[in-house]
Amino acid sequence: MKFFVMSRLKEPGCPGLVEAFIVDKGHPHLCDHYYADNERCKRPLWHGRREGEYAPVFQPEMIAVNWDPRWRFDICSAGQGAYFASDRFMEISRNAGAGFVDQSPLTVRSRRGVDLVQFSYSAVIFKELDVLDVAAPESLLVRDRTYSNIHRVKTLVVREGFVEPIFRFKGMSGSSHTLICSEQFRQAAGQRLKGVEFIDIDGAIWPHIKII
Numbered sequence: 001m002k003f004f005v006m007s008r009l010k011e012p013g014c015p016g017l018v019e020a021f022i023v024d025k026g027h028p029h030l031c032d033h034y035y036a037d038n039e040r041c042k043r044p045l046w047h048g049r050r051e052g053e054y055a056p057v058f059q060p061e062m063i064a065v066n067w068d069p070r071w072r073f074d075i076c077s078a079g080q081g082a083y084f085a086s087d088r089f090m091e092i093s094r095n096a097g098a099g100f101v102d103q104s105p106l107t108v109r110s111r112r113g114v115d116l117v118q119f120s121y122s123a124v125i126f127k128e129l130d131v132l133d134v135a136a137p138e139s140l141l142v143r144d145r146t147y148s149n150i151h152r153v154k155t156l157v158v159r160e161g162f163v164e165p166i167f168r169f170k171g172m173s174g175s176s177h178t179l180i181c182s183e184q185f186r187q188a189a190g191q192r193l194k195g196v197e198f199i200d201i202d203g204a205i206w207p208h209i210k211i212i
Contacts (some may be wrong), residue, residue, distance in 0.1 A: 002183040003158050004198040006075075007175075008210040013072025014195030016210070018064075018084050049080050051128060051170045057082075058104035058123050065109055071121075073195040075179070075212060081128060081168075083179075083212075087120045088192060096165035096185040101125040126179065128170040134162055152176045153206050175209035 008016055049057050064084065074086040084106065085093070093100075103124040131141060131150055140154035153169075153176040166181045181189075186198050199209065 001158075001163065002186075003156075003201040004181050004183070004186045005201055005204045005206075005209055006179040006181060006212050007197045007199055007208075008212050009195050009197040010210075011072070011195050013070040015073070015076060018076045018078040049082075049125075051081055054101050056102040057125070058102050060104060062104055062106055062123060063109055064106045064121065064123075071108065074193040075196060077212060078123065081125050083124050083126070084121045085124050087122070090122050090124065092185065092188045092193075093124075093126075093166055096182065096188055098165040098185075099127055101127060127164065127167045129164070129167050131169045131172065131176075134158055134164075134167075134169070136160070156201055156204070156206075158201065175206050175211050178209055178211040 008014070073084075074089045076084050078084050081101075090103070103122050106121045106123055108121055131153065134156075135141060135153075136157040136159040138155075139157045141150045142152035142154055143149065144151045149171060151171065151173045153172070164182065165185045166179060168177060168179050180201070181198070189196070189198070196212065
């Protein structure tokens, strides 16, 4: 099976990192408090999450308070391994058989409390895997000079028999921390995903990958 590295494509409404605060929809007074003083709501629920943890961190319903009404992306990092993904991206993921660590629908609102309904989004955490569980022996992996842990990919050859629709590596640096998907996922996505470029893993130049 072939795999593809997902690289951020610079397009209008497709930032490199989501800039939004999260408010628990079950506590509307927090929403009012946010508008009065957003300094108290800067850190999302998953801020303290440790990479590779397989425990839910989202509330059942959440509000993403966003000050950029131009959101048009299909997938974007929200930090600490969490992503905001469009309904279209989530549908492709489910149809491909992806497993989620956690997911929750989002209501996206402006700072004035106006719903932004151009796209519908979910907060999602995809599987985070150890690179040694995925890489074949002929892969070229770079170790940190100080701690000796693998922290970058130079060449990735996926081991025979590995099957996972979408994932990312844990404990990696820079572009080696981006999302990777299967050929099945890539085919299902077609040309429909805004802000995403699919690069064949066999010819990927990893330092040139723009992390998602």
